[in-house]
Amino acid sequence: MTESELAAFLNSSNHYLPQISIDCVVFGFHDNQLKILLLKMKGLDVWSLPGGYIPQDEDVETAAMGILEERTGLKEIYLEQFGIFGKKERYTKPFMESFFKKNNIQVPENHWTLQRFVSIGYYALVDFSKVNPTLVNFTEDFDWYEINKLPNLAFDHDEIIPKALQTLQLMLDHKLVGFNLLGEVFTMIELQSLYETILGTKLRRNNFQRKMLSLGILERVEKLYTGAANKAPYLYKFNDKVKNTEH
């Protein structure tokens, strides 16, 4: 972000809906672990969820998509609104002030970013392997964190994440949400451990496989030869029924 872009942003109060922000919990699945994408702001020692503001001329959902696309490089991400965080004392002020100070940015006392903000929570499910996070704006670093090994978090983000996970767990029964987190093809074990990490429970290999196959949504592709001294697992992909379903 250049000097002039920064200045434009700081003066852009009337470009965005005031006192509303968006926070996105981006779930990815890697190494049989459910992970969340977090960002670190320049000069601060806390991590935060990818978030942003809503342009006056954009739908809320479009804005959320935009934030994610900018951060992950992905289009057509699965998004779901799961909660709103609107406590009256919910200010990002201390955080923003210390950020401005560390980076020697001068802003007026009553700057628009220092007000009370109501945040709309979205969670996103992404194919980990396709994500190509970009460092935009004041972001200094990003990383994927395991859901139960989170670092020091900004604001109330430690409340937002559990609520997102809880909603995802609920949805897993109803919607066929899983495949947004996997690549084109995957083994049954991968699918199983995805379910296990989301739900936080162990499942039985044989019964899980039967259940999934009985849904009639999986299609066997070729086998996967890993070089291991054991039977090669089949690769599966979701079939057309699923792709055409609204999920």
Next chain:
Amino acid sequence: MTESELAAFLNSSNHYLPQISIDCVVFGFHDNQLKILLLKMKGLDVWSLPGGYIPQDEDVETAAMGILEERTGLKEIYLEQFGIFGKKERYTKPFMESFFKKNNIQVPENHWTLQRFVSIGYYALVDFSKVNPTLVNFTEDFDWYEINKLPNLAFDHDEIIPKALQTLQLMLDHKLVGFNLLGEVFTMIELQSLYETILGTKLRRNNFQRKMLSLGILERVEKLYTGAANKAPYLYKFNDKVKNTEH
């Protein structure tokens, strides 16, 4: 609302969060029908959901509670946030203008109520028999409407209501949400037809009863003698297990 209260409200732009509103879908159950509380504004021929704005010094949820309490006279209502309605062209402007005109209220061209609004959707479950709706502000009339016999609705309220119902249907499996809609005691048939109307399906009397009783949450009270020439049904109430659960 007196003249001075009206003036105060119209000038209260900095008292509320700008461009955010709340809409509440209030479900009640009466005559074996699932109903929604709707309001009619003075001079207009459309019905709308109870809604309002969020004071700067109130939590969002508190504001929603306040709106409901003012409208229904009930405290401690079950509330759940179910969606965000944030299309960029979501203005209440035409509605408000025609309302102001009909009531001979002068407001400036750029009045704060005429902007784009993002609405936060809450649904509420109330005990129909305890509701005592009050006509506040510019409300001329209120009525309970069956979910599938709705009148002409304002704005996008015809999108909001189905989303609320859909969420309620989902929740019915997971949370023990039903009893917020019933009185202290009720018959099994009442509970059953509540489930039937929410889910939109017919259930079997005997199996439903068994299932509910097996949950261990119901307590038999006395019988209900209606004077009908048949066996008197038991009345039930939810037991302490349920009351202490967060639902």
Next chain:
DNA sequence: CCAAAAGTGTTAGATCTACACCCATGT
């Protein structure tokens, strides 16, 4: 041939479904 992991069979138990039956109530 063996170890390791994938895939399939099978059986007891639980749950769900549909039908039948019994019970209480006022006329």
Next chain:
DNA sequence: ACATGGGTGTAGATCTAACACTTTTGG
């Protein structure tokens, strides 16, 4: 006595959980 609607029993189907077994792979 009987019509009406509430409450319970039960057999078959279906789903689930837990176990054992077979198959494939590379060393």
